Amino acid sequence: MPRYFLHLRYPASEDGFARDDEGDEIPDHKALRQHVIETARDLMRGARLKAIPEWLQCTFEVTDESGTVVLTLPFSDAVQ
Amino acid sequence: MHPPQQLSIGNRLLSSLSANDFASLQPHLEPVPLDIRQVLIEPNTPIAHVYFPEAGMSSVTNNSSGGKIEVGVVGREGMVGLPIVLGIDQTPYEHFMQIAGHGWRIAAPDLEQAMAQSGSLHRHLLRYAQASHVQVSETAFANANSDVEARLARWLLMCHDRVEGDDIPLTHEFIAMMLGVRRPGVTVALHVLEGMQVLRAKRGLITVLDREKLEELADDAYGLSEAEYTRLMGTGR
Numbered sequence: 001m002p003r004y005f006l007h008l009r010y011p012a013s014e015d016g017f018a019r020d021d022e023g024d025e026i027p028d029h030k031a032l033r034q035h036v037i038e039t040a041r042d043l044m045r046g047a048r049l050k051a052i053p054e055w056l057q058c059t060f061e062v063t064d065e066s067g068t069v070v071l072t073l074p075f076s077d078a079v080q
Numbered sequence: 081m082h083p084p085q086q087l088s089i090g091n092r093l094l095s096s097l098s099a100n101d102f103a104s105l106q107p108h109l110e111p112v113p114l115d116i117r118q119v120l121i122e123p124n125t126p127i128a129h130v131y132f133p134e135a136g137m138s139s140v141t142n143n144s145s146g147g148k149i150e151v152g153v154v155g156r157e158g159m160v161g162l163p164i165v166l167g168i169d170q171t172p173y174e175h176f177m178q179i180a181g182h183g184w185r186i187a188a189p190d191l192e193q194a195m196a197q198s199g200s201l202h203r204h205l206l207r208y209a210q211a212s213h214v215q216v217s218e219t220a221f222a223n224a225n226s227d228v229e230a231r232l233a234r235w236l237l238m239c240h241d242r243v244e245g246d247d248i249p250l251t252h253e254f255i256a257m258m259l260g261v262r263r264p265g266v267t268v269a270l271h272v273l274e275g276m277q278v279l280r281a282k283r284g285l286i287t288v289l290d291r292e293k294l295e296e297l298a299d300d301a302y303g304l305s306e307a308e309y310t311r312l313m314g315t316g317r
């Protein structure tokens with residue numbers, strides 16, 4: 001199964017980019033989009049971080065195993 | 081294998097027993113490897129053995145449909161199988177090794193018999209039951225009160241207390257599962273802590289660089305249960 005990496009861009013004074021080195025195995029692109037949306041929603045619902053006062057200003061940049069960006073998802077697009 | 085000598089025991093519960101109480105357990109202690117992900121106690125299943133880790137760290141988890149979430153940890157300061165001390169034969173929680181190590185195990189009936197014959201042994205283990213209760217209560221407090229950075233700092237300190245050296249061999253995915261946060265939340269928090277030079281995070285390995293700063297970041301999420309352990313058991317972790 002292909003592995004995708006969910007890097008997170010977040011507003012910060014400098015270097016607001018959390019690189020994902022572990023990734024998730026996802027069967028296909030359609031499932032990938034759903035997975036990324038659900039991850040964003042879960043974070044907005046439950047993860048209280050000092051570094052991220054507002055999840056809505058964050059964006060997921062998803063790469064495949066070759067490092068190519070295959071999906072960019074602003075958290076605002078994940079709001080129901 | 082020679083029977084264990086109390087002086088060479090690394091497990092704090094065993095090493096802090098009176099010589100007589102240790103002697104009553106000694107013939108029953110069997111050395112065991114504690115492998116990564118090894119399940120020591122299955123939920124809702126009679127407990128066959130009680131474990132006293134010498135090294136490594138085990139995790140107490142609630143296994144819900146959404147995955148495991150950690151409620152407590154046990155290393156060389158404690159024992160896995162507290163229900164036996166309380167006269168109960170099973171628990172709804174799973175206990176498994178999250179950092180590999182080794183230790184001693186004793187058959188539950190042998191420990192029960194030793195406790196029946198020695199009030200001081202039983203009281204010693206009951207004091208640990210209280211220390212463990214305080215730790216789990218502090219987890220509830222941290223989950224309700226603290227942000228992910230502080231909870232991560234607390235959790236890394238609890239790991240650091242139980243490993244030799246500064247390396248904690250865990251993936252972000254695993255930490256995320258333990259803290260009940262999606263992985264990117266942990267990755268951001270680690271990234272922030274790394275930027276503050278508190279730790280170094282490589283794939284599958286976290287190295288603590290500045291423990292003092294980590295304690296500052298954990299704030300009131302860390303320390304109370306550790307102090308209570310020392311007060312109750314009369315020994316450090």
